[in-house]
Amino acid sequence: MGNTRAVTYRRGAVERTTEALELFMQKHPNYLLWFAIGFVALALLYIITGSSGDDAEQPQAPTVASAMALANNEDAIAVMVPEKESPLSRDPSFSQEIAQQKIHVTVQSGDSLGKILGNQGFTAQEIHDIAAGIKKEDGHVTIFPGEVFEFIKDPETGVITEFNTETPAHKTLRVARVEEGFACELADKATETEEMFKTGTINNSLFADASKAGLSDRTIMELAQLFQWEIDFALDIRQGDSFKVIYDDIYMDNKRLRAGPILAAEFVNGSRTLRGYRYEHEDGTVGYYTEDGESLKKAFLKAPVDFARISSRFQLARKHPVLHKIRAHKGVDYAAARGTPIKATGRGRVSFMGWKGGYGRTVIVQHNAQHSTLYAHMNSFAKGLKQGQRVTQGQVIGAIGSTGLATGPHLHYEFRLNGTQVDPLKVKFPNAESLAGSDKQKFLKQIAAHKLALVSGDSSQLAANASHHESNLQ
Secondary structure (H helix, E strand, C coil), X not given: CHHHHHHHHHHHHHHHHHHHHHHHHHHCCCHHHHHHHHHHHHHHHHHHHHCCCCCCCCCCCCCHHHHHHHHHCCCCCCCCCCCCCCHHHHCHHHHHHHHCEEEEEECCCCCCHHHHXXXXXXXXXXXXXXXXXXXXXXXXXXXXXXXXXXXXXXXXXXXXXXXXXXXXXXXXXXXXXXXXXXXXXXXXXXXEEEXXXXXXXXXXXXXXXXXXXXXXXXXXXXXXXXXXXXXCCCCCCCCCCEEEEEEEEEEECCEEEEEEEEEEEEEEECCXXXXXXEEECCCCCEEEECCCCCECCECCCCCCCCCCEEEECCEEEEECCCCCCEEEECCEEEECCCCCEEECCCCEEEEEEEECHHHCEEEEEECCCCEEXXXXXXXXXXXXXXXXXXXXXXXXXXXXXXXXXXXXXXXXXXXXXXXXXXXXXXXCCCECCCCCHHHHHHHHHHCHHHHHHHHHCCHHHHHHHHCCEEEECC
């Protein structure tokens, strides 16, 4: 009812306005002139009031709110209020947020680097170039569930300008668009280290008792490798032997990551006390030395297999287990599980690799003009190993087996001097180069606290070194 009355009222108003205009035009034949004068007057008034000051607000288009009000209510009076600048738009942080849009993507099972980048608009060629750049930086393009990628997008173009992620190896990978393509950077994350001091006594085995003392498998292996030129851990270990180890624990964001390198260690083997200290040279190479700066490393390892049992020693008269005849056994047999790695005891060149009668699969390494070593009954050769190839000390050259004349899996190892077999357990090997000059002075100063702690057995001597300090993952 109200709407009908309003419509009737508006219709009457329109008719009355029309009649008034017709009456005006009849009384004033020159009505066009009057309209022109009125228009000019209004224009002059607008110019005068509109330019009265630089700070005067200019007429602006209706706001969205006023337009909606008109649409919903025909009788509403639309008041055109100029929209004012938002305080946020003048805030520098607001502008920075607009200029940088960040997108976080968590890797799910089944995702690949190509899939992650493809979903963010990278082309196949761009993905190929990025992968090549990562590999060039010694990075890995394999990603793992839970890894988080942070993409930064230009809001104007919608293009990803850069992205970064933390790799499982605790390195930060950053890839950014540049004029010539993409720039890749792989950097170590800052970490902290804390020196740890552990001691133990051998009652059962090195692994069992060192684990009981709190050492990780990695640190136990490192301890064995540290003294491998002096101790055959399959033969020489005795009940009552003891050890002390100083090593780094590595932390990131106050969380322990893993055990770091051994800094100093002592091993008491029977009547012998052996100590070794870590030293990093200016070129980045690392060595372990005695407290006098003599290298622990020798020209040859004591054994070619870690933690293997000696099943047969060097002897000139032994009943052969297969031929059942008395024959000289000119080597040492190490019994271990099939597939156990075999290491070259010294650096040299592979002079023979193949089948050698009763020796079965065999490798011979020529170390110099006088010394060579033989490794027999191998199950397999190391992948990629070739005759004539140079090998380094400790490099895996094959795996234990029972090829040739053998009753079970073991390694037959021979040490030859000028072509003649000698007992490898009795050979005295020369040391590698020792420290001298400024290197030795720096080393002696560096190991002072560690030496005191090992000799006294008092870990409080490490107080000067035990505080957390900035470092990088080794």
